[in-house]
Amino acid sequence: xxxxxxxxxxxxxxxxxxxxxxxxxxxxxxxxxxxxxxxxxxxxxxxxxxxxxxxxxxxxxxxxxxxxxxxxxxxxxxxxxxxxxxxxxxxxxxxxxxxxxxxxxxxxxxxxxxxxxxxxxxxxxxxxxxxxxxxxxxxxxxxxxxxxxxxxxxxxxxxxxxxxxxxxxxxxxxxxxxxxxxxxxxxxxxxxxxx
Numbered sequence: 461x462x463x464x465x466x467x468x469x470x471x472x473x474x475x476x477x478x479x480x481x482x483x484x485x486x487x488x489x490x491x492x493x494x495x496x497x498x499x500x501x502x503x504x505x506x507x508x509x510x511x512x513x514x515x516x517x518x519x520x521x522x523x524x525x526x527x528x529x530x531x532x533x534x535x536x537x538x539x540x541x542x543x544x545x546x547x548x549x550x551x552x553x554x555x556x557x558x559x560x561x562x563x564x565x566x567x568x569x570x571x572x573x574x575x576x577x578x579x580x581x582x583x584x585x586x587x588x589x590x591x592x593x594x595x596x597x598x599x600x601x602x603x604x605x606x607x608x609x610x611x612x613x614x615x616x617x618x619x620x621x622x623x624x625x626x627x628x629x630x631x632x633x634x635x636x637x638x639x640x641x642x643x644x645x646x647x648x649x650x651x652x653x654x655x
Contacts, residue, residue, distance in 0.1 A: 498633045511542075511543070515540060517651070520569035524600070524603065524617070526620050527622070534622060537622070538551060542562055560572075560573045569598060570598065571600050575603075592612075617641060619635045
């Protein structure tokens with residue numbers, strides 16, 4: 461992969477190699493644009509560290525949507541986000557409580573860690589829980605299983621998809637929607653990867 465920064469007219473590309481008529485053929489194919497970042501985490505500890513870098517950049521009103529199968533690292537990422545925001549105590553998945561509030565030292569905003577896994581009719585139940593009161597408010601919302609409540613979410617957000625690659629490696633794709641999240645993704649890309 462060749463890093464190519466889109467803010468200066470660059471993009472990331474992947475080179476595909478194939479043999480055609482006994483000749484090596486190289487095809488460059490764009491895989492990202494300025495709204496996306498695709499990378500691999502090699503361990504739960506690295507996923508946590510990447511979350512910490514994200515947490516350092518978040519501010520009140522931000523919405524971080526997490527999706528992925530069980531065991532892909534959503535909670536590790538959320539824990540890292542909380543630690544980056546300054547939370548020193550344990551951060552656990554709110555699977556049964558649905559919403560956990562963590563108050564870091566001032567001036568950092570409150571972290572609302574929300575888990576939609578156990579909801580039956582997820583959209584209606586999330587709205588009945590008062591999800592609207594949290595979204596875009598005075599805290600940061602990190603929502604696990606956000607894919608279950610897409611119609612209830614505002615269009616501006618950062619969406620993070622995690623997938624299993626092997627026993628410890630995870631594929632992570634971040635997609636920004638809206639100007640604030642484009643800025644957030646650009647700053648995360650710079651601080652985490654230097655691109």
